[in-house]
Amino acid sequence: MTDARTLPRTDAIGGRRPGFLARHAVWIALALALLLLPYLFSSRLALSTMSMMGTMIIFALSYNMLLGQTGLLSFGHAVFFGLGGFFTVHVLNAAGSGDWPIPLPLFPVVGGLGGLAFGILFGWVATKRAGTAFAMITLGIGELVVSSALILRRFFGGEEGITTDRTDVMSFFGYGFGPQLQVYYLIAAWCFLSIAAMYAITRTPFGRIANAVRDNPQRTAFIGYDTSRVRFIAFSLSGLFAGIAGGLSVVNFEIVNAAQMGAVESGSVILMTYIGGVGNFAGPIIGAILVTWLQLILSDATQIWPLYVGLLFIGMVMFVPGGIAGLLAMQAPVMAARKLHRVVPFYLLALAPGIVALVGLSVLIETSHQFSIRASYGPQLTLYSIPLDATSPLPWVAGVVLAVAGGILFMRAERLARDAYHAAVAQGGQG
């Protein structure tokens, strides 16, 4: 409340309002980064990965409107992503065959409106309750929509889904959106707009009241706000942005199917948002980028990659509830005290045994996977370019030794790093 009301006035009196560039430095940097990324990573794979990341950033941020801003844990958020996709795909097909004068960049709006409409409909049911009951209702709605989708084949296209051709619609100032690069810029533009819009929402009185509902619903109700209406608005708005993300996903992949509304997709947005950090606006952005990237490299390296992502998630829930963004934000006081050089060596000291422990764990996981499931392929496996035999004791012993030794050393180093951090913060506070 204080930043919003008092700060601008004192700035105006002092006449030293920071310039446009300084005030919007983060946004300008974001726009530049989105513009320049394709020059840095120009391969086709990189472009399609970045397009997907852009979609997922919007999706994860829209989810954080619920989990992070309003304290609502939803297990069915992919419903709005998927429905947004289906509305977009149908309008795209109709526009393509009927020569409607709508260019492709406007189609995510259709997805957004679809998401908003169903956000209002389902939100009316779900947001009457909060907490665990809300979580269960969203889970039920998710299952309801997915199983209905398999029955209503005309709209949802059954298991194979519905395809489209994004180049069929009217061209946009000469751009046909055939090449992936043009699609990337379309998604990047929407990504920028959505991030800015969602950030703006957190700065409005509504955004602040949503935070109050998250932190202390009883008190918020006491000072005269209808908590279930606040939850309802937050739910509908997050449906809107999830729908936009779904529309962009259709533009990107030219296909949507019922599985995209399912529990797996709803789960993965929870993973992204939480791993990135729910307490910080930028957290879901980090999470979406990291998890998409992890899925890409891990699914290349191993068949059981979801296990690693799942373990990472549980680890974050148990030990780092603030997520990656929370960890980074913790460094702010250290940086302000200019004591970063005091703590970074300890972080590196903790990182080394941590990596050793992870390598040991992955050796154990991969060896047992080879031993049980992939036994028909023979016991040989290659890990970190070292050939191993799952039937010999060597990989098992090595895995246990690496994991246990690395784990113990990591815990010691972690304690040292923690002490160093607290010391640095305390010194900063004195100086």
Place this chain on the structure above:
Amino acid sequence: MLEIIFVSTLNGVLYGMLLFLMASGLTVIFSMMGVLNLAHASFYMLGAFFGFEISRRLGFWPALVLAPVVVGLIGMAVERYGLRRVHRHGHVAELLFTFGLTFVIKEVVEMIWGKLPVDYRVPSGLDFAAFTLFSGNYPAFKLFGLLISVGIFIGLLMAVRHTRVGLIVQAALSHPGMVGMLGHNVDRIFMLVFGVGVGLAAVAGVIAGPILVTQSNMAGLLGPILFVVVVVGGLGSLGGALAASLLIGLVQTFAVAFNVSLADLFGGTAAGAILSVWLADIWRVTVAQIAPILPYLLLVMILIFRPRGLMGTRDT
């Protein structure tokens, strides 16, 4: 018709009782600890896979005892070293922890047993027809499963009513804070309740494994229905959980048995011709096809008209 009703009722009650074996543990865990264990169905799946693995080596009877014990011990370890640690980060973190657990358990099962169904068969000692009615045989194993789950239900009821631990559990259902005040070792009770709760789910898994399909997606298929049961029955109410389990068990088995669609009922009439255009897919969908949706429809209806659930006494 009579045959369909009779067989569907038996199957529905069996399915409902298996649901209740899980829902009862879930309800008690929720009432005492305030945690809705999203991984409950995953422990049921672990029960089925351990049951398969043990019965392959030692036979079905040891599996029926050992698998739930092993799963119960795993559950206790999860409570002691996982949930208790997460507890101080709040309710959302606890829910997310059990949610993450569903991921990890599913992946570990796939890592060890693969994605394809395993060959978990009805034990040969119980592989005969219990009785022949009308034209069909009713398998003895299903009847056995029904007896076991009813037996456990009665045993549980007795234990809750007449033992000291049962009294504490009962007290904790309505006044969780007070039980701690009275000086009971709440931590140990929590651990025990969690272990027993997931152990019961594992019993359901050992029995359901040969009847249904033992596969790594079985937790994902059953989990949501389980939560429907708990919400419909009323969060924290054992009686409600029983009623809702039976209700959902019966609704689902009866729906599957009826192959009627709107088109069959009103197909010949003039209004039917118009409706078939407007309703499109809905017009031709049979009751059997919408069976998977029914529990969720019931959930939404209950939440609109009776948000506390059938027998719930408190809001969350």
